[in-house]
Amino acid sequence: MxxxxxxxxxxxxxxxxxxxxxxxxxxxxxxxxxxxxxxxxxxxxxxxxxxxxxxxxxxxxxxxxxxxxxxxxxxxxxxxxxxxxxxxxxxxxxxxxxxxxxxxxxxxxxxxxxxxxxxxxxxxSATAFLNTTTETHNVIVFSELTIDHDAHEVRAGGQTIQLTPKEYELLHYLALSPDKVFTRETLLRDVWNYEFFGDLRTVDTHVKRLREKLNRASSVAASMITTVWGVGYKLEVPKD
Structure with a gap:
């Protein structure tokens, strides 16, 4: 063993x-x-x-x-x-x-x-995303969406959202580059990487589930995950 x-x-x-x-x-x-x-x-x-x-x-x-x-x-x-x-x-x-x-x-x-x-x-594992054992404050904050990477926690409309590991990875990846468009091929390569061999619809199904979960707490947070037709997806920051 x-x-x-x-x-x-x-x-x-x-x-x-x-x-x-x-x-x-x-x-x-x-x-x-x-x-x-x-x-x-x-x-x-x-x-x-x-x-x-x-x-x-x-x-x-x-x-x-x-x-x-x-x-x-x-x-x-x-x-x-x-x-x-x-x-x-x-x-x-x-x-x-x-x-x-x-x-x-x-x-x-x-x-x-x-x-x-x-x-x-x-x-x-939440600790899988940490590069250091010291205290950090790796938090991405939008008006209706907060991603605490150290705690591996997502909050929308003030409510904690329960995500699968892959749903979390997808959301965090998009949130790291707000308003940037990613193709499905890029998301498959960078989020799923070599450990997964699938088709492009895998990305679509995860985006759909992610939106549904966010929408239960905040329609604004859900709408931030935007489809760019013929290209892919982006996390769009709401304009005040």
């Missing part, structure tokens, strides 16, 4: 063989593993415990992975990696629309999956 992380992962798959394989590789890396073999059990455990990450199979008996992911997203921003034997483009887009943070197609390399787990957990 490389070292005890104390980070907990819920592995959700109806195949016992897959669960045992993932448990073996992840426990070897020091993760604490719990299991569920169907969607209903997965939801119960996800709501009753605070897991650091959930590995969620798409094809489950009863409630499928997309529905489980969507229900979790109503209450929690726990990072989710979707596992599926179906690698078609449509399924990938559906997964991201439901709120998953990454997508792995079966059959997969267990070592690659462990790498993706660690990458998503790094993005989910």
């Amino acid at each position: 490389e070292g005890q992380t104390n980070q907990s992962i819920l592995v959700v798959d109806d195949e016992d063989r897959i669960r045992r394989l993932l448990r073996m590789y992840l426990e070897r890396e020091g993760f604490v593993i719990d299991e569920a073999e169907d969607g209903e059990t997965a939801l119960e455990k996800a709501f009753n415990d605070d897991f650091d990450l959930i590995l969620l199979d798409l094809m489950l008996p009863g409630m499928d992975g997309l529905d489980v992911c969507a229900e979790i997203r109503k209450q929690k921003a726990t990072p989710i990696i979707m596992l599926t034997a179906r690698g078609e483009e449509t399924n990938r887009v559906e997964g991201f629309e439901a709120g998953t943070d990454d997508y792995v197609v079966k059959p997969f390399s267990p070592r690659e999956l462990v790498h993706r787990v660690k990458a998503v957990l790094r993005r989910a």
Whole structure:
């Protein structure tokens, strides 16, 4: 074992063989593993415990992975990696629309999956964004939107907004260069980087979810994420 992380992962798959394989590789890396073999059990455990990450199979008996992911997203921003034997483009887009943070197609390399787990957990950690252990004040402030990078917290209209790691990264990236237009290709490269291989609609689905979450607290904050048709997106500062 490389070292005890104390980070907990819920592995959700109806195949016992897959669960045992993932448990073996992840426990070897020091993760604490719990299991569920169907969607209903997965939801119960996800709501009753605070897991650091959930590995969620798409094809489950009863409630499928997309529905489980969507229900979790109503209450929690726990990072989710979707596992599926179906690698078609449509399924990938559906997964991201439901709120998953990454997508792995079966059959997969267990070592690659462990790498993706660690990458998503790094993005989910507030300390992953700090370059120093000393006190800092890395805060971006707009009239209706505040991003505290040190605390990894977003507030819109005075309310704290619960974002997934990727939604946060996307918003922070745009906010670092207000009024600058970024193409979808640039956002895929810089926000998703080499760890993700997807299509441009992935950016669109994340922007849509980000706007929806911001809009619940502030329509002004939501409208700041502007579509530049035929090009991409920017975070537009409201003009007084």
